[in-house]
Amino acid sequence: MVLRGKAHKFGDDINTDYIISGRYKFKTLDMDELARHVMEDIDPEFHSRLKPGDFVVAGKNFGCGSSREQAPLALKHAGVAGVIAKSFARIYFRNSINNGLLSLICDTEEIQDGDLLEVNPTLGIVRDITRGIELKSKEIPPIMMEILNEGGLIPYMRKNMSFK
Amino acid sequence: MGKTISEKIFSAHAGRDVSAGEIVIIEPDSIMAQDGTAPLAIRAFREMGGTIPKYPERISFVIDHNAPSPSRAVSNLHGTMRGFCEGNDIRLYESGEGICHQIMVESGRAFPGGLVIGADSHTCTYGALNCFSTGVGSTDLAAAMLSGQLWFLCPETLKVRFEGKVRECVYAKDLALAMVMKIGADGASYLALEITGEAINEMNIDGRLTISNMAVEVGAKTGLMLADGKTLDFLEGRTERHFEAVFPDDEAHYVGEVLIDCSEISPMVACPHRVDNVVPVEEIDEIKIHQGLIGTCTNGRYSDIKVAADILKGKKIASGVRLIIAPASREVFSLALRQGLIDILVDAGACIVPPGCACCVGTHQGVPDDGENVISTANRNFKGRMGNPEAFIYLASPATVAASCLTGKITDPRQFL
Incomplete structure (x- = not known):
């Protein structure tokens, strides 16, 4: 399976308050409502520019800050196909895998805003069609791969009822 | 080879020898969620097919992020928490009882050598009590409520040492900000901190909690300190649990050491x-x-x-x-x-x-x-x-x-x- 979408480029240290502000996330569990406010405080136009299947591309430490799981959920419900970053903060990274949101660690320096990307999640390969470059993502621990392959931690637990 | 505090706590909970870099599936001693994360955890727990939590006595829910409730929508979420706790014999701390992290230390649910997870990033605070405590998301928390366990990557450790005499009108928060300035927002990603030094020994428990609280602001998983007489005095009467303080071995392996000279630190902003x-x-x-x-x-x-x-x-x-x-x-x-x-x-x-x-x-x-x-x-x-x-x-x-x-x-x- 290959995913195709446009890159929306962000910088380093995009925290979970920026992904979804506390003033929305504490009010509701309606993720489609939260999705409308995704990235609002740093890029108010983001939600209107985003097309389903697009990618968020970022620098280092994406998802730092609060443990709010509404952050990857809001991105997923907004239609983001995956996040590609130089590195992720650890709680966010677990949360995104647990919710089946593709998160790839690779050197995103060359990718520019608006580039067309082709991503093969199984092989961990990111191709920037616009720039003609190919990037290989870092491997993740086997248990995270198993959880991601099950579609997230909820289906994983429904199947196993415990950790294998 | 010697072991860090984290490696020792993980080994004790796994019942085998564990070193940094290994993945373990172990049982936390305490599990906490607050009203910003608990409602999603309850939903995930049910979607996993959960009916009753494995160890309800280990779980605590705290209403602190919107306390008392400012709106009907929030009250509905609080209602979900109350219903879940009542039905499952889970201790619920109501509006006004306090911030989850203060409640966890005051109630003795965090203790030396313990392993605690909380659905809040500042769960790292209890490291000050020599407890490996770390933040997780709601779905991880739901899985832990259901199975009693969670998977962890045993972290490498960065040593942080506060040396020198602290100047007048300089407090734990100033030292914490100096630490964040020195390490940077992601300088300790995925690492545990072991925070030591004369300034920490002389500091009271309130101050130690302030510093460990900010471990996550440098990306760390937890901010561990040594237990001493002050730690034991603080816990006196708060917990009936048997616990043992955990000390690192002399030959333990660290990824590095950050030295902070307190005699040069001003009030920081x-x-x-x-x-x-x-x-x-x-x-x-x-x-x-x-x-x-x-x-x-x-x-x-x-x-x-x-x-x-x-x-x-x-x-x-x-x-x-x-x-x-x-x-x-x-x-x-x-x-x-x-x-x-x-x-x-x-x-x-x-x-x-x-x-x-x-x-x-x-x-x-x-x-x-x-x-x-x-x-x-x-x-x-x-x-x-x-x-x-x-x-x-x-x-x-x-x-x-x-x-x-x-x-x-x-x-x-x-x-x-």
């Missing part, structure tokens, strides 16, 4: 909008202040309120400034009341709000206006953090916040010695 954008207070130009906040899981403890009251005693805050005080817990609030500190603060013009997180996290109880500057004892100054992306948040110690509220601009607390 983190400027908008990054926690690692830290400068000594004397280097700050005139910045007008509209609101001060003393409270939060970083600095809402008795010692913090005492420092502020000592500076504000018999004085009035500047006109045009609002000072909000949010004690970290009912226990803290009650002690501050009995010691007369609340009277002093109210006389100085402060507004006391219930123990909780609301103002820090931007849900209610003090959302700043567009263009306003806030000086706060919290741990985060991200744009929009306090509920308004058009406001500017500066982070400092309770002394610096109190001094700044007296003058109406960011002020070196040493002026009020």
Whole structure:
């Protein structure tokens, strides 16, 4: 399976308050409502520019800050196909895998805003069609791969009822 | 080879020898969620097919992020938490009992050698009690409620040593900000910290909790300290659990060591909008202040309120400034009341709000206006953090916040010695 979408480029240290502000996330569990406010405080136009299947591309430490799981959920419900970053903060990274949101660690320096990307999640390969470059993502621990392959931690637990 | 504190705690919980880099599936001693994360955890728990939690007695839910509830929608979420706790014999801490992290340490649910997870990033706070505690998301928490276990990557450890004598009017928060400045917002990603040194030995438990609380602001998984007589005194009467303090081996392996010379540290301020954008207070130009906040899981403890009251005693805050005080817990609030500190603060013009997180996290109880500057004892100054992306948040110690509220601009607390 290959995913195709446009890159929306962000910088380093995009925290979970920026992904979804506390003033929305504490009010509701309606993720489609939260999705409308995704990235609002740093890029108010983001939600209107985003097309389903697009990618968020970022620098280092994406998802730092609060443990709010509404952050990857809001991105997923907004239609983001995956996040590609130089590195992720650890709680966010677990949360995104647990919710089946593709998160790839690779050197995103060359990718520019608006580039067309082709991503093969199984092989961990990111191709920037616009720039003609190919990037290989870092491997993740086997248990995270198993959880991601099950579609997230909820289906994983429904199947196993415990950790294998 | 020798072991770090983290490796020893993971080994003890796994019942086998565990080294950094290994993945283990182990049972946490305590599991915590607050009202920003618990409702999603309950939903995930049910979607996993969960009916009853494996160890309900290990779980605690805390209503602190929107406490008391500001709206019907939030009340509905609180109702979900109450129903889940009642049906499953889970201890629920209600609005006003305190901030989850203060409750976890006051209730003895965090203890030396323990392993604790909490659905809140500042769960790393209990590292100050020699407890491996770390933040997780709601779905991980649901899986832990269901199975009693969770998978962990045993982390490598970075040593942080505070050397030298701490100067007058310099507090744990200033040391914590100096640490964040030195390490950077992601400088300790995926690592455990072992925080030691003379300054830590001399510091009381309130101060130690302040420093461990900010471990996550450098990306760390937890901020461990050694247990000593002060730790044991603090826990006396709080827990009936048998526990043993965990010490690292001399030949333990560390990824590095960060030395911080306390004798060179001034009162520090983190400027908008990054926690690692830290400068000594004397280097700050005139910045007008509209609101001060003393409270939060970083600095809402008795010692913090005492420092502020000592500076504000018999004085009035500047006109045009609002000072909000949010004690970290009912226990803290009650002690501050009995010691007369609340009277002093109210006389100085402060507004006391219930123990909780609301103002820090931007849900209610003090959302700043567009263009306003806030000086706060919290741990985060991200744009929009306090509920308004058009406001500017500066982070400092309770002394610096109190001094700044007296003058109406960011002020070196040493002026009020």
